[in-house]
Amino acid sequence: MLGRDHALSGALAFAALGPTLHVTGSHLAAGVLLTGGAGVLPDIDHPDSTVARSFGFLTEAFAWVVARISGGHRHGTHSLVGIAVFSAGALAAGAYQLSGAQSAGHAAFSWHMVPAGLYLALLYSAALRAVHVGGHHGDLLGIGGAVITCYTRWDVVPVPLGHWHVPLLALATALGCAAHIAGDELTHGGCPVLWPFSEREFHLLPRPLQFTTAKLGETWIIFPLLTGALVLAVWHATGHPL
Numbered sequence: 001m002l003g004r005d006h007a008l009s010g011a012l013a014f015a016a017l018g019p020t021l022h023v024t025g026s027h028l029a030a031g032v033l034l035t036g037g038a039g040v041l042p043d044i045d046h047p048d049s050t051v052a053r054s055f056g057f058l059t060e061a062f063a064w065v066v067a068r069i070s071g072g073h074r075h076g077t078h079s080l081v082g083i084a085v086f087s088a089g090a091l092a093a094g095a096y097q098l099s100g101a102q103s104a105g106h107a108a109f110s111w112h113m114v115p116a117g118l119y120l121a122l123l124y125s126a127a128l129r130a131v132h133v134g135g136h137h138g139d140l141l142g143i144g145g146a147v148i149t150c151y152t153r154w155d156v157v158p159v160p161l162g163h164w165h166v167p168l169l170a171l172a173t174a175l176g177c178a179a180h181i182a183g184d185e186l187t188h189g190g191c192p193v194l195w196p197f198s199e200r201e202f203h204l205l206p207r208p209l210q211f212t213t214a215k216l217g218e219t220w221i222i223f224p225l226l227t228g229a230l231v232l233a234v235w236h237a238t239g240h241p242l
């Protein structure tokens with residue numbers, strides 16, 4: 001699946017759950033964008049992917065390392081273990097950010113913001129890049145968004161999920177990665193969801209309905225469907241009846 005459609009499917013997942021999660025306003029906007037970014041995150045195992053090109057050679061080198069660790073493209077990062085590792089990273093960055101906030105006060109800069117800030121910048125920039133919001137302008141917007149999100153602490157706002165409260169950034173990460181894997185499972189390639197225990201590729205559709213990345217089916221069916229569904233989901237999540 002193309003980066004653009006992965007980002008849209010991540011954004012759609014958060015927007016569709018918005019009313020259930022009782023997330024509105026700026027938290028909804030941040031959640032939709034960050035989940036869109038997390039929607040391309042699993043492809044950080046490929047140096048040519050949208051997310052790997054976000055910050056030039058820095059993210060490309062990182063992608064090379066991830067590919068080595070996770071067994072190559074569409075392996076570890078496209079599994080349940082991958083979702084767990086990315087989400088745990090987001091949880092840890094959020095917890096570290098909050099631990100610094102207690103001592104530094106609201107407006108002050110703290111080094112504890114840096115891991116969460118870098119991660120936020122990566123997700124925002126990747127989301128914008130995926131929907132072709134211009135290269136360096138998109139990166140600057142992503143960095144600006146990350147700074148605002150860090151200082152306002154939107155990324156660590158607790159979102160009600162059943163009996164638990166989960167920080168927004170961790171939830172966005174888990175949802176976006178899950179949407180990415182579901183998207184790749186609609187294609188002929190499939191995903192090794194149980195990696196490293198099994199290399200078996202899982203599919204969500206029977207073979208005749210699976211599509212090939214970037215071919216007509218994705219351009220003329222998947223992309224319009226995702227765009228339409230995202231517009232409707234945001235409309236509904238912002239308090240309008242469907």
Ligand SMILES: [Zn+2]
Binds near residue numbers: 043074078
């Ligand atoms: Zn993928």
